[in-house]
Amino acid sequence: MVNPAAAARRALPSLDRLLGSTAVAGLIAAHGRSRVTEALRAALEAERARLAAPGAAAYDEARFLHACAGALHSSAAPSLKPVFNLTGTVLHTNLGRAVMPQVAAEAVMAAMIRPVNLEFELATGARGERDSHVERWLKQLTGGEKAVAVNNNAAAVYLALNTLALRKEVLVSRGELIEIGGAFRIPDIMARAGAKLVEVGTTNRTHLKDFAEAITPRTAAIMKVHTSNYVVQGFTASVPEPELARLAHAHQLPFIVDLGSGTLIDLEHYGLPHEPTPRETLAHGADVVTFSGDKLLGGPQAGLLVGRRDLMARIAKNPMKRALRLDKLTLTALDAVLRLYLHPERLHEALPALRMLTRATDEIAAQAARLAPQVAAALGDAWRVAIVPCKSQIGSGALPVDALPSAGLAMTPAARKKTDVGPLAAAFRALPVPVIGHIKDGALILDLRCLDHEDEFVSQLQGLRLK
Numbered sequence: 001m002v003n004p005a006a007a008a009r010r011a012l013p014s015l016d017r018l019l020g021s022t023a024v025a026g027l028i029a030a031h032g033r034s035r036v037t038e039a040l041r042a043a044l045e046a047e048r049a050r051l052a053a054p055g056a057a058a059y060d061e062a063r064f065l066h067a068c069a070g071a072l073h074s075s076a077a078p079s080l081k082p083v084f085n086l087t088g089t090v091l092h093t094n095l096g097r098a099v100m101p102q103v104a105a106e107a108v109m110a111a112m113i114r115p116v117n118l119e120f121e122l123a124t125g126a127r128g129e130r131d132s133h134v135e136r137w138l139k140q141l142t143g144g145e146k147a148v149a150v151n152n153n154a155a156a157v158y159l160a161l162n163t164l165a166l167r168k169e170v171l172v173s174r175g176e177l178i179e180i181g182g183a184f185r186i187p188d189i190m191a192r193a194g195a196k197l198v199e200v201g202t203t204n205r206t207h208l209k210d211f212a213e214a215i216t217p218r219t220a221a222i223m224k225v226h227t228s229n230y231v232v233q234g235f236t237a238s239v240p241e242p243e244l245a246r247l248a249h250a251h252q253l254p255f256i257v258d259l260g261s262g263t264l265i266d267l268e269h270y271g272l273p274h275e276p277t278p279r280e281t282l283a284h285g286a287d288v289v290t291f292s293g294d295k296l297l298g299g300p301q302a303g304l305l306v307g308r309r310d311l312m313a314r315i316a317k318n319p320m321k322r323a324l325r326l327d328k329l330t331l332t333a334l335d336a337v338l339r340l341y342l343h344p345e346r347l348h349e350a351l352p353a354l355r356m357l358t359r360a361t362d363e364i365a366a367q368a369a370r371l372a373p374q375v376a377a378a379l380g381d382a383w384r385v386a387i388v389p390c391k392s393q394i395g396s397g398a399l400p401v402d403a404l405p406s407a408g409l410a411m412t413p414a415a416r417k418k419t420d421v422g423p424l425a426a427a428f429r430a431l432p433v434p435v436i437g438h439i440k441d442g443a444l445i446l447d448l449r450c451l452d453h454e455d456e457f458v459s460q461l462q463g464l465r466l467k
């Protein structure tokens with residue numbers, strides 16, 4: 001008796017025959033022999049299993065090789081890639097925070113593929129200091145006497161405390177013992193930095209005398225943390241910076257301020273809510289101010305410290321600076337972004353983060369009106385697409401209560417009994433440039449405030465795979 005399944009399996013080509021075929025030569029050129037061999041072996045095995053089922057369609061070599069090529073291609077694709085951030089949160093930590101300007105990208109590209117004078121004084125030929133490339137701008141933009149740059153603001157806080165308060169006490173208001181997304185908690189960083197936290201006052205109210213009474217010979221610093229990602233409302237009191245600075249200085253203690261976002265410009269000038277600047281904070285008497293490079297500043301991930309020359313010099317000499325320092329690419333990007341601040345009149349166009357934060361609501365609404373019919377056409381009859389007002393968030397902890405009026409598209413199932421928009425959100429995320437929105441009240445919302453590359457957004461809509 002003839003076993004049809006066994007016959008079908010015998011019709012499968014051998015691995016060697018496939019590897020020698022002209023059709024596979026192209027795959028080997030693209031992916032290398034060993035990866036192609038492995039992929040073909042796995043695919044042949046799967047094919048053999050498939051053919052064992054009664055009534056299975058016969059082996060089709062063109063289709064088989066097409067599937068192998070697809071698998072090879074997707075297994076080599078990068079997992080970290082550009083996406084559309086239509087979440088409504090401009091500085092979205094999970095989506096890489098600030099989008100950087102083209103000039104920064106071009107500068108980084110040159111620094112990647114050519115040697116650079118990272119720690120080399122061109123005028124003298126002597127060894128240079130890597131932070132000098134950004135320090136000159138930071139001094140100018142903040143009024144600080146000296147600046148140091150590290151990998152992120154958590155590292156900046158760590159380095160300041162580890163340098164100035166190792167095995168000593170640091171006074172912090174109870175209302176400022178904050179956690180910032182993920183794993184950054186002020187008390188934890190302080191412990192790892194080797195400083196002992198002394199909590200002062202209560203959660204909602206802290207007075208100057210609370211600080212004054214907590215000062216002992218073991219005190220090394222007074223620290224203020226900008227409560228960037230929440231607000232304490234109602235019966236509250238905190239000590240103004242100038243008073244804390246005066247108290248610290250009367251006891252020869254440094255006053256450290258962690259600003260978190262720390263914008264370099266007056267945001268009110270752009271119609272945005274006020275956020276403290278390092279310049280203001282230094283003018284209030286802070287000795288060391290720390291802030292992020294990739295929040296409102298609009299640059300790459302970095303932690304920046306500015307302040308008093310003597311304290312900053314000690315911070316720069318901490319051996320941990322070596323472990324936390326910036327690489328040449330980040331320094332190059334930071335330099336390019338900081339130089340945009342030299343021309344403040346152009347900043348809102350030149351700096352993508354600021355451009356997105358200041359985009360006119362009318363313009364976003366017009367974009368929504370333009371896109372709604374195209375999205376509706378791509379989704380078909382099963383979905384309703386509406387233009388809706390949105391409230392964008394600045395994100396990254398900055399200004400948590402102030403929302404920016406925006407516009408977006410809301411997608412809901414046309415049939416009342418179907419309510420789950422999860423699969424639609426997944427289909428948008430599965431596009432070649434994934435589209436990330438948010439789900440609210442049973443609708444998938446795409447806030448268009450941060451939509452650049454509109455043509456690309458539209459052209460890939462036809463690739464939406466809806467169940």
Ligand SMILES: *Cc1c(COP(=O)(O)O)cnc(C)c1O
Pocket residue numbers: 152153154155157180184225226227228229258259260261291292293302303396397
């Ligand atoms: C965001 C933030 C940090 C951490 O900054 P990273 O650059 O993310 O390390 C620290 N302190 C405050 C107040 C912040 O808002």
